[in-house]
Amino acid sequence: MESSLFFGLAMIAYILAAAFYLGLFLFKNDKVGLIGMLFAAGGVIVQTIALGMRWHESYQIGAGHAPLTNMYESLVFFAWCTTLFYLGLEYRFKARIMGAFVMPCVAVAMAYASLSARIDDTISPLIPALQSNWLIAHVVTCFIGYGAFAVAGGLGMMYLLKSASRNKQENLSILGSLPELKIIDDLTHKTIIFGFMWLSAGIITGAIWANEAWGTYWSWDPKETWSIITWFVYALTLHARFTRGWQGRRIAWLAIVGFLAVFFTYFGVNFFLSGLHSYGSV
Amino acid sequence: MRKKNGFVSLFASVQLALFLLFILAATSIIGTIIPQNQSHGFYVQQFGEKTAQFFGLLDIADMYNSWWFLSLLGLFALNLIVCSLERIPLVFRILGRDMGMTSPEQLAQMPLKHAYTRLSTVDAAEQEVMQFFRSLGFKAQKVEKDESSLYVAQKGGWSRFGVYVVHCSILIVLLGAVIGSSTIAEKILHNPTFAFKGAMMLPEGQASGHINAFKGGQHIDLDFQLFCKDFTIEYYPNGMPKTYRTEVGIIEEGREVRHAIIEVNKPLTYKGVTFYQSSYQPFQNYLVQIKRAADGLATSSKIGVAREVLWSEAGVRYGIINRENRGEVTRQLKIWFSDGQGKASIFWLQPGQEAKIKRPDATYILKVEQAYATGLQATKDPGVGLVYSGCILMLVGLYVAFFLSHRRLYGSIQATGSECHILLAGDANKNKVGFERKFTERIKRLEQLS
Ligand code: HEM
Numbered sequence: 001m002e003s004s005l006f007f008g009l010a011m012i013a014y015i016l017a018a019a020f021y022l023g024l025f026l027f028k029n030d031k032v033g034l035i036g037m038l039f040a041a042g043g044v045i046v047q048t049i050a051l052g053m054r055w056h057e058s059y060q061i062g063a064g065h066a067p068l069t070n071m072y073e074s075l076v077f078f079a080w081c082t083t084l085f086y087l088g089l090e091y092r093f094k095a096r097i098m099g100a101f102v103m104p105c106v107a108v109a110m111a112y113a114s115l116s117a118r119i120d121d122t123i124s125p126l127i128p129a130l131q132s133n134w135l136i137a138h139v140v141t142c143f144i145g146y147g148a149f150a151v152a153g154g155l156g157m158m159y160l161l162k163s164a165s166r167n168k169q170e171n172l173s174i175l176g177s178l179p180e181l182k183i184i185d186d187l188t189h190k191t192i193i194f195g196f197m198w199l200s201a202g203i204i205t206g207a208i209w210a211n212e213a214w215g216t217y218w219s220w221d222p223k224e225t226w227s228i229i230t231w232f233v234y235a236l237t238l239h240a241r242f243t244r245g246w247q248g249r250r251i252a253w254l255a256i257v258g259f260l261a262v263f264f265t266y267f268g269v270n271f272f273l274s275g276l277h278s279y280g281s282v
Numbered sequence: 283m284r285k286k287n288g289f290v291s292l293f294a295s296v297q298l299a300l301f302l303l304f305i306l307a308a309t310s311i312i313g314t315i316i317p318q319n320q321s322h323g324f325y326v327q328q329f330g331e332k333t334a335q336f337f338g339l340l341d342i343a344d345m346y347n348s349w350w351f352l353s354l355l356g357l358f359a360l361n362l363i364v365c366s367l368e369r370i371p372l373v374f375r376i377l378g379r380d381m382g383m384t385s386p387e388q389l390a391q392m393p394l395k396h397a398y399t400r401l402s403t404v405d406a407a408e409q410e411v412m413q414f415f416r417s418l419g420f421k422a423q424k425v426e427k428d429e430s431s432l433y434v435a436q437k438g439g440w441s442r443f444g445v446y447v448v449h450c451s452i453l454i455v456l457l458g459a460v461i462g463s464s465t466i467a468e469k470i471l472h473n474p475t476f477a478f479k480g481a482m483m484l485p486e487g488q489a490s491g492h493i494n495a496f497k498g499g500q501h502i503d504l505d506f507q508l509f510c511k512d513f514t515i516e517y518y519p520n521g522m523p524k525t526y527r528t529e530v531g532i533i534e535e536g537r538e539v540r541h542a543i544i545e546v547n548k549p550l551t552y553k554g555v556t557f558y559q560s561s562y563q564p565f566q567n568y569l570v571q572i573k574r575a576a577d578g579l580a581t582s583s584k585i586g587v588a589r590e591v592l593w594s595e596a597g598v599r600y601g602i603i604n605r606e607n608r609g610e611v612t613r614q615l616k617i618w619f620s621d622g623q624g625k626a627s628i629f630w631l632q633p634g635q636e637a638k639i640k641r642p643d644a645t646y647i648l649k650v651e652q653a654y655a656t657g658l659q660a661t662k663d664p665g666v667g668l669v670y671s672g673c674i675l676m677l678v679g680l681y682v683a684f685f686l687s688h689r690r691l692y693g694s695i696q697a698t699g700s701e702c703h704i705l706l707a708g709d710a711n712k713n714k715v716g717f718e719r720k721f722t723e724r725i726k727r728l729e730q731l732s
Contacts, residue, residue: 125518128526128546128559186715193684200680204673213547215479215558215661217669218459220346222314232307236300243296261307269314 003057004121006050007076011110013043014079018107021099033096037087040103044083051080058123065126068139071270072121075113077139078266079106081147085194089151093187095179101154134209142202142227146262148195149234153259155188159252185248188255189241196234203227226265233258293364302358309354313345347465359456366449373442381434381690382425389692392707394718396725400702404431404695407702410728411693414706417724420691433693442711444682451679454672462665464497478502478662483563484510485655489533493660504555504660507533513562513654514634515611526559528656544658554662561657564610568602568633568650575638575645584653590618597621602650603628612652619648687712 020036023029054067067073086102089095113119163181179187206224211217218224237254240246246254292298317324320343325334341348389395400407408424411433415422420435460466467477480493480502489509492501509531516525525545532540532552542550549558566586573580574596581593590601604616612633620626623642631637631650639646689710696703706725710717 125520125522125524127523132547197677197680197684201677204677207673208670211666212549213558214560215549215556215659217666220313220318225310225314225346229307229310232303232310236303236307239296239303240300244300 003050003053006046006053007110007114010043010047010050010079011107011114013039013046014083014103014107014110017043017083017099018103021096021103025097025100033099036099036103037090037096040083040087040099040106044080044087047076047080047083051077054123061123061125065131066136067123068136069126069130070120070124072113072119074139074143074266075109075119077143078146078150079110079113081143082106082109082150085144085147086151089187089191093183095183095187097179098151098155098158098187101158102151105150105154129213132209132212134205134212138202138205138209141198141205145195145198145202146266148191148198149255149259149262152188152191152195152255153262155184155191156252156255156259159184159188160249160256163249163252181248185251188251192234192237192255192258196231196238199227199231199234203231223265223269226261226269230258230261230265233261290364290368293361294368296365299358299361299365302354302361306354306358309345309351312342316342316345318346319344355456359453362449362453366446370443370446373446376442376688377439381436381692382423382432384432384434384692386430386694389694389705389707392692392709393714394709394721395705395707396722397703397705398729400704401700402702404697404702407695407697407704408433411695411704411706414724414728415691415693417727418691418708418720420689422691422693430694430696433695434691436688436690438686439688441682441686442688444679444684444686447679448676448683449679451672451676454675455669458665458668458670458672460665461668462663464495468498474500474502475662477664479659480661481560481657481659482508483561483655483657484508484528485563485565486510486513486653504553505534506539506553508557508658509533509538510656513656515562526562528559528658530557544656554664556661556663558659558661559656560659563655563657564612565653565655566610566612567653568612568615569653570600570602571649571651572598572600573647575647598646600648606630615650617648617650619646621646685713687717689717 017036017039020032020039024033024036051067054073055065058064058067068077082102083106086099086106090098114121159181162184203224206227207217210219210224233254237251237258240254241251316337317328322334322338322343325337325343329337337343340350345351400410402410408431412422415433415435420437422433422435425432425434462477464474464478468474474495478493478495479497480495482490482493484490487510489507491505491507492503494500495502511529511531513528514525515523516527518524528544530542530544530550531538532542540552542552544550544557544559546559549556551557567584568586569582569584570591571580571582572593579596581595583591585591585602587602587605590599592599598619598621600617600619602615603618605612606614614630614632616628617631617637618626618628619639621641621644627639627641629637629639631648633650633652635649637648639648687710690708692705692707694705696705708717708721
């Protein structure tokens with residue numbers, strides 16, 4: 001499998017990107033940040049090639065399907081979505097320092113997928129239940145949402161760090177290089193809105209797929225339930241903000257709690273609970 | 283202001299919505315940790331007698347259908363209805379407001395505005411204001427006042443309804459779920475055929491006109507019959523299952539009215555009932571079909587292992603000596619075949635494949651298939667259309683609510699002598715930053731022009 005070589009390269013690029021972004025955060029050197037961004041962008045490009053190759057390889061071994069069907073493939077796709085979303089945000093809002101909070105998350109996801117003994121990276125054919133275009137739509141929409149929520153969680157952490165340091169009047173430190181609190185807050189909100197759209201679409205496509213495959217669009221299996229819990233958490237966050245005027249630290253905390261819910265929906269359920277989706281971890 | 287009663291103000295409050303969202307999220311966790319739909323004995327064994335009794339009280343074994351969880355969902359829906367109904371009139375009032383009535387004081391208080399003075403005729407100033415509106419994609423309407431002219435325009439006012447489209451879509455989904463619920467069909471409508479979920483186990487070559495409901499297990503009669511012609515499993519080279527396929531016929535009044543293939547992810551819907559491939563049952567006997575190549579003389583029989591069969595027309599004896607199973611699914615069969623001329627042919631054959639048996643005088647083609655029963659799930663859910671429409675509506679509504687906004691532009695010109703005092707103002711109910719950026723950008727361009 002030649003694609004694994006490219007996935008390996010992407011992993012290294014992401015790790016380097018994370019390191020350079022952290023370097024930017026620590027040393028406030030713009031060049032360091034630029035290198036981080038270039039590594040992240042390079043990683044995305046290499047990984048895009050790798051995804052295409054893996055897709056192609058699956059056809060060559062007669063198992064033809066989009067590379068979105070098991071734990072390894074979804075982790076890798078998560079890393080891809082998050083980086084892509086993050087780069088878009090960085091380009092649009094010119095806040096490169098955010099990478100220090102997002103890219104480590106991507107690097108860990110990618111490294112875990114590639115190196116953990118628990119994650120099988122062989123291409124295997126699809127059992128009948130997974131042979132559906134709705135599955136592709138489901139995974140893609142969910143993971144765009146998850147990517148956005150990962151970024152929102154990173155922004156939340158950034159907000160808390162910065163506001164904590166402000167209280168202590170030590171803004172001269174490295175945290176001074178972070179964007180204004182108001183800007184972080186606004187970005188967090190926008191990112192959550194974006195993620196919420198896609199999570200809603202992800203839950204809906206998942207329900208349609210379940211209805212095609214099992215005759216029930218909603219069966220309260222643990223994965224479904226956790227996805228709706230996540231959805232409730234973000235609905236709560238959004239309403240607290242635009243009807244009760246919550247801002248700042250509270251929203252930052254909710255962005256983090258929301259991401260923990262995402263994390264559990266995605267990982268915790270596969271490892272700790274059982275249900276319809278557990279074959280997804282095979 | 284009209285005085286609200288306690289009920290309305292409680293259910294119109296967003297605090298209650300936040301509280302309910304939190305409680306729904308928190309309690310939903312319970313059912314993902316405590317296994318659902320197990321027997322009472324299971325809970326006693328896992329959690330002890332006392333706890334199991336407590337669970338029974340709260341319907342923990344089926345918590346998502348429990349009285350308290352459904353009540354929470356009911357309260358949530360009520361909250362949503364009352365809250366939205368209370369606010370929708372407000373939207374109409376905002377949209378119905380005549381922008382031409384905006385007073386100079388109100389204009390002066392707009393968050394986004396730009397005032398300047400020009401040495402020009404009123405006509406030239408008007409041209410400029412109109413041009414400004416157009417550059418932002420608005421068409422200005424002129425309102426003559428006593429001493430000044432007011433120019434107004436608005437866009438996207440309807441987007442204020444986006445929120446309510448989302449809220450309404452949630453109610454539609456919930457309504458669809460209620461209509462499609464087999465419990466409601468049975469307990470409230472007393473008509474279990476209105477909505478149900480059940481299963482049928484159908485051996486190859488047999489037909490059935492009823493299903494067994496999952497809940498309660500009673501028979502539900504269909505007004506047609508399903509006939510199973512064939513069930514097959516295909517495998518990938520590595521042994522993983524690739525396809526489970528049932529070939530069925532639908533029979534009405536003794537005639538086949540439709541032929542169809544049901545696979546996983548490819549259900550069959552007929553008269554509102556949808557059939558899904560959900561399981562299968564392999565039998566330990568086999569359908570053997572033999573044909574003599576030269577003249578097409580053929581026979582078939584259904585036999586188990588270690589039984590010898592005589593095909594007298596051809597003077598042939600055959601049987602299955604042995605088999606190799608994986609679970610209950612047969613992977614290979616050892617066939618014994620003799621037509622009395624020389625040694626008998628003995629060979630392994632996979633189910634579903636043809637073997638060519640070359641005998642001294644003739645050639646035979648032999649095929650063996652394992653007999654199966656196919657397990658179909660049958661569902662009738664008259665609410666699913668509503669659920670899907672609600673889902674689509676929700677996505678549309680979310681887009682409108684999040685990404686579109688109601689934008690208003692105002693301009694006023696006041697002439698004193700040869701000078702014109704011009705005021706440009708605007709507001710947006712959402713995405714204010716984006717609107718502000720565009721507004722100031724156009725203002726800058728305006729200034730550059732002069
Ligand atoms: C999980 C279910 C819910 C979803 C997905 C949802 C969705 C939304 C959305 C997308 C908005 C528009 C946000 C914006 O203007 O940017 C909104 C606003 C709002 N929602 Fe909900 N909502 C839900 C439940 C509720 C409930 C139960 C209530 C009951 C009180 C409620 C009350 C409101 C109010 C008062 C607004 C503000 C409307 C305004 O702008 O005037 N929501 N909701």
